[in-house]
Amino acid sequence: MARQWLRKSELNEKLWKGDKGESLLDSSVAGVRTALSAESLAKILLLVVVNSVFLLAALHLLNSKREFDNRGDRSNCVTNYRLNNVHPMSLSLDQNRLIQSSEFAPKNESNQENIRQFDTFGVAVHLFIKMSAYRGGSNSFAIIGLEAKNPGELYNDPPYECVWIPGPDSLVWAPLKGSAIKMLPDTGNVYSRLYSAVIINCTFSQDVGVDRKGGQLVLYASYGDQYPRNPERIVALTEQPDEFPGVEFYESSDMKYDYVYCGSPLFGNLSPQKIREWIAYHAHFFGPRSHFFLYDAGGVHDNVRRMIEPWIKAGRVTLDNIREQEKFDGYYHNQFMVVNDCFHRARHLARWIFFFDVDEFIWAPPNDNSLPAILARYENQSQIIIWQKPMSKSLCAQEQGEAGNDSSFSRLRSKWTFEKLVFKSIKWRESHDCKYAIQGQKAMGTGIHRSGHLIGGNATTYADPLNYYHYHNTINKRDEVCEDFIDKSVVYVNPRNRTDIYTHDDGLAVLADHIKEFERDVIGPQSFIL
Ligand SMILES: *[C@@H]1O[C@H](CO)[C@@H](O)[C@H](O)[C@H]1NC(C)=O
Ligand SMILES: *[C@@H]1O[C@H](CO)[C@@H](O)[C@H](O)[C@H]1NC(C)=O
Ligand SMILES: *[C@@H]1O[C@H](CO)[C@@H](O)[C@H](O)[C@H]1NC(C)=O
Ligand SMILES: *[C@@H]1O[C@H](CO)[C@@H](O)[C@H](O)[C@H]1NC(C)=O
Ligand SMILES: *[C@@H]1O[C@H](CO)[C@@H](O)[C@H](O)[C@H]1NC(C)=O
Ligand SMILES: *[C@@H]1O[C@H](CO)[C@@H](O)[C@H](O)[C@H]1NC(C)=O
Numbered sequence: 001m002a003r004q005w006l007r008k009s010e011l012n013e014k015l016w017k018g019d020k021g022e023s024l025l026d027s028s029v030a031g032v033r034t035a036l037s038a039e040s041l042a043k044i045l046l047l048v049v050v051n052s053v054f055l056l057a058a059l060h061l062l063n064s065k066r067e068f069d070n071r072g073d074r075s076n077c078v079t080n081y082r083l084n085n086v087h088p089m090s091l092s093l094d095q096n097r098l099i100q101s102s103e104f105a106p107k108n109e110s111n112q113e114n115i116r117q118f119d120t121f122g123v124a125v126h127l128f129i130k131m132s133a134y135r136g137g138s139n140s141f142a143i144i145g146l147e148a149k150n151p152g153e154l155y156n157d158p159p160y161e162c163v164w165i166p167g168p169d170s171l172v173w174a175p176l177k178g179s180a181i182k183m184l185p186d187t188g189n190v191y192s193r194l195y196s197a198v199i200i201n202c203t204f205s206q207d208v209g210v211d212r213k214g215g216q217l218v219l220y221a222s223y224g225d226q227y228p229r230n231p232e233r234i235v236a237l238t239e240q241p242d243e244f245p246g247v248e249f250y251e252s253s254d255m256k257y258d259y260v261y262c263g264s265p266l267f268g269n270l271s272p273q274k275i276r277e278w279i280a281y282h283a284h285f286f287g288p289r290s291h292f293f294l295y296d297a298g299g300v301h302d303n304v305r306r307m308i309e310p311w312i313k314a315g316r317v318t319l320d321n322i323r324e325q326e327k328f329d330g331y332y333h334n335q336f337m338v339v340n341d342c343f344h345r346a347r348h349l350a351r352w353i354f355f356f357d358v359d360e361f362i363w364a365p366p367n368d369n370s371l372p373a374i375l376a377r378y379e380n381q382s383q384i385i386i387w388q389k390p391m392s393k394s395l396c397a398q399e400q401g402e403a404g405n406d407s408s409f410s411r412l413r414s415k416w417t418f419e420k421l422v423f424k425s426i427k428w429r430e431s432h433d434c435k436y437a438i439q440g441q442k443a444m445g446t447g448i449h450r451s452g453h454l455i456g457g458n459a460t461t462y463a464d465p466l467n468y469y470h471y472h473n474t475i476n477k478r479d480e481v482c483e484d485f486i487d488k489s490v491v492y493v494n495p496r497n498r499t500d501i502y503t504h505d506d507g508l509a510v511l512a513d514h515i516k517e518f519e520r521d522v523i524g525p526q527s528f529i530l
Contacts, residue, residue: 125148125194125195126146126148126328127147127148127221127223127232128145128146128147128148128198128219128221128232128234129145129146129147129195129328130143130144130145130219130234130236131144131145131146131325131337131338131341132144132145132341132344132345133217133236133237134237134344134345134347135237135239135244135250136201136250136344136347136348137247137250137251138207138208138210138247138250139178139203139204139205139206139207139208140201140202140203140204141162141201141202141203141217141236141237142199142200142201142202142340142344142444142445143199143200143202143217143219143236143237144197144198144199144337144340144341144344145197145198145200145337146195146196146197146198146328146330146334146337147195147196147198147221148194148195149192149193149194149195149196159221159222159223159224159231160180160182160200160219160220160221160222161177161180161219161220161222161231162177162178162179162180162200162202162203162204162217162218162219162220162236163175163176163177163178163217163218163219163220164176164178164202164204164208164209164215164216164217164218165215165216165218166208166209166211166213166214166215167209167213167214167215167216167239167241168213168214169213169214169241170209170211170213170214170215171211171213172211176204176205176206176208178202178203178204178205178208179202179203179204180200180201180202180219181200181201181203182198182199182200182201183198183199183200183201183444183445183453184196184197184198185197185198185199185336185339185340185445185446185447185452185453186331186336186447191331191332191336192330192331193329193330193331194328194329194330195328195329195330195334196330197330197331197334197336197337197340199340199344199444199445199453200219201444202217202219202236207247209239209244210244210247212241212242212243212244213241214238214239214240214241214242214243214244215238215239216235216237216238216239217235217236217237217238217239218233218234218235218236219233219234219236220232220233220234221234249348250348253351255348255349255350255351256291256349256350257289257290257291257349257350258286258287258289258290258350258351258352258372259286259287259289259290259291259350259352259353259354259371259437260290260291260292260293260342260346260349260350260352260353260354261282261286261290261291261292261293261353261354261356262293262339262342262343262346262353262354262355262446263292263293263294263295263339263342263355263356263357263358264295264332264333264335264338264339264357264448265295265296265297265299265322265325265332265333265334265335265338266294266295266296266297266298266299266300266304266358267297267298267299267333268298268299268475268476269299269301269476269478270299270300270301270304270358270475270476271474271475271476271477271478271530272303272304272306272307272529272530273307273416273417273528273529273530274358274359274417274471274474274475274477275304275307275308275358275475276307276519276526277416277417277418277515278358278359278361279292279307279308279311279316279317280515280516280518280519281361281418281508281511281515282361282362283311283316283518283519283522284514284515284518284519285362285363285371286354286371287371290316290350291316291317291318291346291349291350292311292316292317292318293317293318293320293342293345293346294308294317294318294319294320295319295320295322295338295342296319296320296321296322296323297322297323297325297326297333297334297338298323298326298333300319300321303529306527306529307526307529310523310524310526311523313523314522314523322334322338325337325338335448336447336448339355339446339447339448340445340446343438343440343443343445343446346440347440347441348440349440350440351439351440351441352375352437352438352439352440353437353438353439353440354435354436354437355435355436355437355438355446355448356386356435356436356468357435357475358475359470359471359472359473359474359475360388360435360468360469360470360471361418361468361469361470361471361508362386362435362466362467362468363389363466363467363468363469363507363508364465364466364467365465365507366507374463374465374466375437375463377463378461378463381439381460381461382438382439382442382443382451382454382455382456382460383436383437383438383439383442383443383450383451383454383460383461384436384437384438384460384461384462384463384466385434385435385436385450385460385461385462385463386434386435386436386437386462386463386466386467386468387434387462387464387466387467387468388433388434388435388467388468388470389424389467389468389469389470389505390424390425390427390433390470390472391421391422391423391424391425391469391470391471391472391505392421392423392424392425392502393421393471393472393473393474393477393481394421394481394482394483394484395421395422395423395482395483395484395486395492395502396412396420396421396422396423396481396482396483396484396485396486397420397422397485397486397488397504397506398485398486398487398488400412400415400420400482400485412480412482413480413530414528415512416512416515416516417471417474417481418469418471418508418509418512419509419512420481420482420509421471421474421481421482421509422488422504422505422506422509423486423488423492423502423503423504423505424469424502424503424504424505425500425501425502426491426501426502426503427501433449433470434449434450435449435468436449436450436451436460437463438451438454441455442454442455442456443455469507469508478530479530480530486502488504488506489504491503
């Protein structure tokens, strides 16, 4: 018994590593005993007792008594495992092995059928993959990750439990169980592959951690099936003492930025020049009180990085390397998970959060071009939808291709892409491929073309004067985009497809010189790398 207590106190110390004894983590059982003062040992024992009471309650769910036998290293290896770090021994101790074939053996001895055994090797699909967890207020959190698709689809019961464990110095000792609401942002699993993106909203009936003594958000994820498997214990978030920024941070309308950009992950052979144009344009469009969260899913090669780095130095861009998520088979570089990570990290940084891609340019008509004024009209909307202007990826204006000698060609080449592609499909108002912005406080999660998890009544409207120019299929074109040079005063009908019709639209192109100057002013001269 004593041994078991100490094993659990060790586990609790792991939670608070750095607090009472930096060496505890690695110390022997005897070491733990001597390293702890009587007082802190009493505290830990109390925590363990309360913890155990909760754990028992949680496990009641599955009628399993195995929890304490299996807790510890083993449960970590399934949730946190990195292939390279897993000792072969721990793989063979995988949770799945806990279902012994004997549990499926018929109880009737006289039954003559052959019982076949299935030997399992490795773990190809994880129950849950955590990307992040963010506090959303004094009593709520969001956990963002991936879940194995099947349990989510087959069993309606959300197999999650949230618990808050107060920090060791908190006057509050009891762990608190919260409500766990699960959201599937990929419109209910239709886009999921082996994994579905999931957001778990943990809300507690009272404020947690507001005494600024730190604490820990723990998520229990059960398998949700009929087999006797233990839930996985996932430490979703650890808040250090003094880390809680105060209730005002979550409630004030006075935020760090006016606008935050959240985008889909960057992947593929991106054109550095086009990324350069996109950042410069939007850094100007959204103004100095804006910030861009970019996610590298393999698209930020060296020359793209050269374009992004000056903006990182200028404090305008944050770049995250998320290449590891490629190991987990979700929709499109786990786009749904990534936009939700961005959404929840930005939720209290700016009132409006914009979602669109790096081949899309948000634009407001020049006579109506104050973004704050436009957004003020939609202050009571949770979400605004922005219309697309689908642009041709190859039609340029005739005068740009004139003469066709070497010097005019090099002049053409050095122009920016949005300066050259000036023909818009007449089908633009029929296009439903929309992008959007949401007020962070009025949503709990988001999607790709819009959020389906809004809070409150006034949901969604089209933000009419706002549009975005969409240069589809250009972002990874590494050579000249202009293929045909068209008279801009006429309507162009594609000779190979009579319904494919374009008209001239240089609303964005006319801004090019101004944007180039702005870029030079802010980050200095940049190289042109197509
Ligand atoms: C055991 O199985 C045999 C053959 O299937 C059947 O006749 C018998 O009734 C079963 N006994 C019990 C206790 O279920
Ligand atoms: C969790 O859900 C509640 C509504 O039930 C909402 O008020 C809160 O903002 C959400 N928290 C997060 C972090 O999304
Ligand atoms: C938004 O709602 C507030 C309160 O109901 C109201 O005073 C304001 O006029 C509304 N704003 C707009 C643009 O409709
Ligand atoms: C909805 O919008 C109307 C008009 O803009 C406003 O008066 C009302 O207060 C809004 N309601 C909510 C719940 O925001
Ligand atoms: C190339 O064409 C431009 C007009 O676009 C003309 O001004 C220039 O003289 C020409 N250069 C040569 C070498 O023909
Ligand atoms: C012709 O163009 C229209 C409009 O761009 C498009 O919807 C349609 O798919 C095209 N047809 C073919 C055969 O490419």
